[in-house]
Amino acid sequence: MASSSYVWGEYTYPSPLKGYENAPPLSEEKNEDGKSFKNPVTGTLSKAYSEFPDPLEKGRRGGFDVHIYYLSNNDKQTRYAKELWERIRREFPELRIYRVWDKPVGPHPIAMFEVNLFTPAQFGAFIAWLAIYRGPLSALIHPNTVEDGEGLPFEDVEYRNHSQRAIWMGEKIPLDLDIFHRGE
Secondary structure, three states: OOOOOOEOEEEEEOOOOOOOOOOOOOOEEEEEOOEEEEEOOOOOOOHHHHOOOEOOOOOOOOOOOEEEEOOOOOOOHHHHHHHHHHHHHHHOOOOOOOEOOOOOOEEEEEEEEEEEEHHHHHHHHHHHHHHHHHHOEEEEEEEOOOOHHHOOOOHHHHHHHHHHOOOOOOOOOOOOOHHHHHOO
């Protein structure tokens, strides 16, 4: 029997089995490869293929931000980052792409540029593409969540989105997360 939620540290997580509490047991039958399991056939794809799950932002901000970092004092990385930025603008004109910052901005301690993703299809296409084309650069992929009903301050939500919920490609860059709680 699945728990309704789990608490680890300061965060609470809903059960991954929420909505499947009364589902029949899964089969132990294996696929032809002898390793992977045969999954139940439902005849429909998960809604997550067509829309981001709650609490991901589905509006103006987009569901995910991708920050691509480079060392501004390294001429080769700077050139690569600017070429990658141009390629992204040409290859993915439907995405929102911001300017190239050559200095720290917000919680980002080194030079970077940002790309916003609005749909699961954009996420799947762009992140797969970026895995190949990001070269020597690191990328932070973080969700934008809407948690108004939870009563959490915006700064706490942003802190979690940039830390506990973050996904990294390449080397992890230490962010200045204190920025979300300065002035407290």
